Amino acid sequence: MEDTSPILSVEHLRKSFGPKKVLQDVTFTAAEGEFVCIVGPSGAGKTTLLRCLARLASADDGRVVLAGRPVERPPAEMAVVFQDYSRSLMPWMRVESNVELPLLRSRLTRGERAERVQQALIDVGLPDAGRLYPWQMSGGMQQRVAIARALAYRPSVLVMDEPFASVDAQTRADLEDLTLRLRDRLGVTIVLVTHDIDEAVYLSDKVIVLSGSPATVTAAIPVPLGSEREQVATKAQPEFLRLRAEIHGMIMRSNTASRSVA
Amino acid sequence: MEDTSPILSVEHLRKSFGPKKVLQDVTFTAAEGEFVCIVGPSGAGKTTLLRCLARLASADDGRVVLAGRPVERPPAEMAVVFQDYSRSLMPWMRVESNVELPLLRSRLTRGERAERVQQALIDVGLPDAGRLYPWQMSGGMQQRVAIARALAYRPSVLVMDEPFASVDAQTRADLEDLTLRLRDRLGVTIVLVTHDIDEAVYLSDKVIVLSGSPATVTAAIPVPLGSEREQVATKAQPEFLRLRAEIHGMIMRSNTASRSVA
Amino acid sequence: VAIGAAVLTGCGSSADASGSPAETVAVSVGVTPIANAATVYLAEELGYFADENLDVTPTIIQAAAAAIPSLQNDELQFALVSAVPTITAASKGLPIRVVASNDRYNPDPEAVDGAALVASATSGVTSPSELAGATIAVVGLKSAPELALRLALRGAGVDPESVEVVEIPYPDMVSALTSDRVDAAIVADPFLSQAKAAGLPVVSQPFLDALHGEAGTTWVASERFLQAHPDAGQAFVRAITKAVAYAAANPDAVRDIMGSYTEISPEARAAAVLPYFDSTIDGEDLQFFADALVTEEFIDSAYDASGLLWTLDR
């Protein structure tokens, strides 16, 4: 997949908050249907990078090119799952309305929308939650609703910020496989931030390792594990273990370089 | 440690939200200095359980006994780290004030408080973040501030709800070891909710497995890995691997029993 | 409510230093800043109050409704109020008394008045008899202008019930007339000259038509004050009587002194029609209004005004 021309390319992004440099010359690409995971220390600038990618913040310099056109506004073919899921759900809307939100702009009929919403809720394991309000749900359930919102939209680029951080191991594995199938079935390009290196290797075609303060791309590591992945078998492959150790080492080095934890 | 008399005992807790039963007869104990991890599917009722434990919510039935006395109000010797960390930090306070919050009631001088705050921030790897506001930080940094607040307080019981969900692998390992050292050094009793089974086994003296809807204790599994743990060596022990597989199996069974993920 | 009652029953007083004529008595006097109030300023300037050992402070009041409570709580000792609200208040049982008259409506119905009924340009009204069904603005409802209007309408053969009387402040009357929001209005100086300048037709002079020779503004005080300080009351009446006579005789002095307490320009003062100053008053003057108020349904039941006047010998 590495040789297809990139559908998404991030070029020399730079961004500061006041005097604090957060992104420094971040560059990477994603080919169509590619699964890219971004890993890096906490506070490195991953969320900031995603926000620039989705044009929710503007970079000080550099640009994002999507399907050949520079991104000037939040692009229609992109869906975003936010790290702060509890705040990304509207407390005055029931779960079904929250999930339906991005569909309102589409040409779907009411019935089609309801169907898509229900399907997305089934996909994330919440088939009966449609009539609840977000604040009636547990943290993990809220996070899954946020994922369902992105799934229901069926974007061509899916950007997710630590989407599985608060769900249990089993659900997490299910959601990982769901995401992989989604990519296979619909050819969605996925950019996902995670702190779980196993998850990053298991899911990706390419892992981008960010170093912190200010963030630069330390390495873009291709993951040649084939397109068929399976929770137990894949994670037992020697290649998987090698990659995992390699990335772990990288993060540890960039981590200790930039700060110290007692 | 199993034979010491329990400092904390949760007895027959029961709680519903309207018609929905969430906790059904939850019972477990923690001995002084014991590290108890709670695992269970998303939406099972772990957060609800912790809130009852800390008396932030009242159970419909049953009681919590701490050091021999039934808990009637949020107990002074307990500190809580919330799952929804971003909302548990006050946006109008700088990080240092947020961390200082529980110390205000203590008899410490201003200088001692500042020192404790700084030490806690160093412990969580944020030595320079004191003057920032929470909304100027990344998600993982906010989560660590929330942890720092609990650490600075030096409680005798520490209750944590998925405290390491949003931090990178390296920081997570560091924080895990920090928590273990804390327990060893100060004899703190720790109740921690996590979705990471490796983490649960690595940290605990006992793992409580909750089943969902409504939550009951499926099993309370002692973890006889000794009190010395080490990220690489401990996780390579056969006993570790066995426990991990056992718990995984349990959760998967209770999971698939209660709901289906596509 | 409880506080109010306490203040009422324990009313302190600021004015009564003593009743003895040898000592100076401080009194506050409520006046509206119009030409009629010139007497009190003249009395002050000419030393009539000082002669009577009175230390008088004029205080601006807006309307009788606000001044009369001030008499009750001793914040004011005297107020210059037109006969209509005075009798209305007295008829409701408020313990107030009229001590002296300040002026009358000009006894000559053909004289030029400082207030007139002015019609809007497009109404085509030229006489009061054409006003049936009209909307007419006055400066205050259930006050002297409305009474004069109703009496004048009756005199012209129009049923007052058929017109709608509305309240509009003087400065806004001209614009209400020119924009046809009302059909007519009772406008007073200095706005009357503005209305004339704007070409609005003067229909009649309702005060002189209906009330010529009747009592205009009167000096009132609270019964309690007069009982406690009869000497001060008499001293005030003597001083103000002299001032009224002086004002009647010296119109230029009146025009001059108006500059000290009003915002009226010198030109307007020079052109102003002055009140007909007259200090005489008797029970019949008051009874006239009492009866008129009943017939015009300003008050519900007949009122005997004979006891209202506080005379020197009582």
Add this chain to the structure above:
Amino acid sequence: MSAVQAEERPPGALAAGALRLALPRTLPKLAFVAAAVAAWQLWAGAGNLGAVPTPVEVTVALVGIVADGSVWSPLGVTLSAWAISFVIASAMGLVVGFVLGASRLAYRLSVFVLDFCRTIPALGLVPLVVLMFGARMQSTIVLAVFGAVWAVLLQTIYGVRDVDPVARDAFRSSLARRRDVVIRLVLPSAAPYIATGLRLAAAVCLLLTLSAQIVIPSPGIGQQIVLTQLGGAIPKMYAYIVLSGVVGVAINAAFVALERIVLHWHPAHRKAIR
């Protein structure tokens, strides 16, 4: 900056940058004020506004009362009556609002009376107030307080109830003293509401101070409006009216500036938007 149009400003050059940033901020304001005044001049000049004089006439009158010094005493009285009533109304509203917002019992006990009293028009109380306090500053203050206290009270009640439950839990579990809960949790969470309440109360206080000074009348700008009105000095009357508007704008500007500082953490005022 609005949530939708959140756009971080580039760091920009320092001093020159600040000037360049300040100018575009004030320029539209000035332009809009100028346009409004021009519209007034054209309209009133053409005689379409009835008794309302043109801004030129009003300015001349305003300069007149400033030049002869007659403006200062009424202005001073009005401002002090405003300030006193505002302080009293805010203090009362805050304290009572806190109690009623925090205690369901207190709220239930008093809600009838509050809802009843709230709709009693302040101006209807004029005769009673005059009876009790006379035509003095006290009366205007009482009326202004009576009218303005509700804004602060209501906003405080709502604000106190709007504390984020997770934040409240965090406080409860850290066993904060009641004082700390009030000062560090409830007050800041309610602060955006209270700020709005205070701004409203400031306006209501000024309006009621002026209205009371007109209706009673008691000394101050309001009484000057009555005097000039009765004397037919209409441009002067409008000069005083414009003056009260200008005082209002100044008061409001002070509040906005203060709010920017006190509520800097609030999403509405954050410098760097996430």
Add this chain to the structure above:
Amino acid sequence: MMKRRAADFGMGLILPLLLIALWWVTSTAADSFYFPPLPHVLDVFADLWVFDLVPVHVFPSLAAIGLGLGISIVLGVALGVLLGLSRFVSDMVSPVLQFLRYLPAVALLPLAIQLIGIGLEMRVLIIVLGAIWPILLNTMDGVRGIHPAVGDVARSTRLDGPTWIFRIVLPAASPQIFTGIRASLAVAVVLMVASELLGSSRGMGYFILESQRQFSIPEMWSGMILLGIIGYLLNVIFGRVEHHVLAWHRLSRS
């Protein structure tokens, strides 16, 4: 649920009953012209308001308040959203807006009389000119205070304008908007009274002020009591609406 409602209601009655008792006793004891005995006031109240004068004085006032408040809500919320969303516009118009806001109503009367006369329209205008501010300010502040995360969601889901306004901005600001409306309710009543001062011969405000000017003090008190009752009822109706609309807010914060 029902029981709790009844208990609330009962508790709410304690203080009013106490105050009424206090009023009864003190006013009967104190022989004051301005504070007539409560029994007398109540007699007058029964005479006047059950129900002779209701159509004459109550209906016109309610019409003015209803219209005035309705227009204030629509305009206040619309302008508040506009100003809340656009710093540029709100910065630009704020001096003029604040100036207008601080003008005493008397100053606007000539203009109002000139432009729309002295009828119901003028009263409605006066009410709107005063009652719009609490709503506008609260809406503006509510909109500005929307959490940035909500804005992020809206932009990334590319909501169209109406959806963004009606489904996100308004609900998010609704707690603030409702406090504003509640404050406006009181202002509207005050201004109803003030507006009936001029060019009117009907309405509650007219009745109270006229009674006062006519020194019909028991009548004035009876009018104030009626106004209080009407105000209370308006509040109750409004409270029901709010309870319903803001259910999510109340429950999510409990």
